[in-house]
Amino acid sequence: MAIHTAQHLLSAVLDTYNLPTLSWSMTQYPSLDCPYIELSRGLTWKEVEEVEEKCNKLIGEDLSVWVETSMQEDGGVDGEGDRESRGIPKDYEGVCHFTWMITRADDKGVIRHINIDGIDRNACCGTQVPSLSHCSSIHILPPSIPSTSTTPSKSPTRISFTAGPRALRYLRHSSRQFSLTAQAVGCGRQDLVERATRNEELRREGADNVKGLRGELGRLVIADQISRLNGKKALWVKRDERTTHDFEFMGNIASGVNTSDPDAVTLVTSTLPGKDQTQLVLVQSSDQVKAKELFDAVKAALDGDGEKRVKGGGAKGRFMGKVEGKWGKAEDIKISEVVDKVRVSLCVRGGHMS
Numbered sequence: 001m002a003i004h005t006a007q008h009l010l011s012a013v014l015d016t017y018n019l020p021t022l023s024w025s026m027t028q029y030p031s032l033d034c035p036y037i038e039l040s041r042g043l044t045w046k047e048v049e050e051v052e053e054k055c056n057k058l059i060g061e062d063l064s065v066w067v068e069t070s071m072q073e074d075g076g077v078d079g080e081g082d083r084e085s086r087g088i089p090k091d092y093e094g095v096c097h098f099t100w101m102i103t104r105a106d107d108k109g110v111i112r113h114i115n116i117d118g119i120d121r122n123a124c125c126g127t128q129v130p131s132l133s134h135c136s137s138i139h140i141l142p143p144s145i146p147s148t149s150t151t152p153s154k155s156p157t158r159i160s161f162t163a164g165p166r167a168l169r170y171l172r173h174s175s176r177q178f179s180l181t182a183q184a185v186g187c188g189r190q191d192l193v194e195r196a197t198r199n200e201e202l203r204r205e206g207a208d209n210v211k212g213l214r215g216e217l218g219r220l221v222i223a224d225q226i227s228r229l230n231g232k233k234a235l236w237v238k239r240d241e242r243t244t245h246d247f248e249f250m251g252n253i254a255s256g257v258n259t260s261d262p263d264a265v266t267l268v269t270s271t272l273p274g275k276d277q278t279q280l281v282l283v284q285s286s287d288q289v290k291a292k293e294l295f296d297a298v299k300a301a302l303d304g305d306g307e308k309r310v311k312g313g314g315a316k317g318r319f320m321g322k323v324e325g326k327w328g329k330a331e332d333i334k335i336s337e338v339v340d341k342v343r344v345s346l347c348v349r350g351g352h353m354s
């Protein structure tokens with residue numbers, strides 16, 4: 001009831017901003033998700049604070065809230081003075097859509113108005129508190145735009161709020177979250193925003209640095225591998241670094257080698273110690289048939305005795321697979337044999353032995 005009356009109050013205050021409430025919704029207790037009203041546009045932080053202050057001032061004045069009923073024939077329909085009745089259809093029969101409000105058959109055509117003394121009157125069949133002090137206080141959650149922004153969303157936006165006993169629960173929960181977050185980043189509550197902002201700056205800076213270093217490392221690996229090609233047409237680039245254990249880095253290496261020698265078939269493996277790791281294999285060549293041949297041979301070698309360890313596939317000369325389980329010396333030997341075989345077959349096919 002406190003939430004419902006708070007919603008009427010909030011909608012009434014927002015009406016003075018020419019912001020009619022399009023809809024509203026309340027989550028079931030004990031959810032900590034806040035109720036919301038929907039407006040045709042978003043609000044700025046400043047507007048939210050201003051509206052919240054006005055609502056709380058009115059709650060402080062403890063204005064009375066009361067129900068007034070009128071019959072449909074009395075002009076209760078299409079009345080101009082109130083918010084919600086403007087939308088009541090002419091064939092309205094006064095059957096309440098709130099399940100907890102039982103409407104007697106002889107109540108057909110009854111229009112129920114909720115009044116907040118001096119500030120609001122609107123058609124509603126829900127239950128309300130008798131005066132605003134029962135709402136205790138109202139809090140409107142800050143919008144997701146930056147606190148200094150003066151350009152709120154121009155599309156329909158939900159404005160979340162809380163009031164009454166739920167507001168206290170919400171405060172308790174928020175305060176605990178606040179403390180836990182401060183502990184997680186290792187600072188006092190009062191320094192949390194500053195610390196989190198700085199941490200985010202450092203994270204971005206770190207990510208940029210890693211990107212730069214990966215690019216530079218990639219170029220060095222490619223140059224090194226090209227120098228090892230030495231007439232060979234199949235290459236195995238074996239990597240075991242956690243920081244480059246991803247298909248993006250592996251693909252860049254393979255592309256770099258293929259740019260230098262379009263006839264080469266490059267196999268890149270990236271393996272990490274431990275049986276819970278996912279090992280990665282990538283095969284690339286501008287010759288799609290050769291690439292598929294090598295990928296199939298790698299899969300067959302690793303799959304072993306009826307065990308399917310490699311999942312993946314590809315097209316257009318690039319094949320990628322994830323290998324389940326530990327990667328050890330046995331896998332290295334198998335791959336080495338496969339690459340050697342392909343090397344020989346490519347050289348025979350190409351008409352020269354290396």
Ligand SMILES: [Zn+2]
Pocket residue numbers: 004008123124125126
């Ligand atoms: Zn209502």
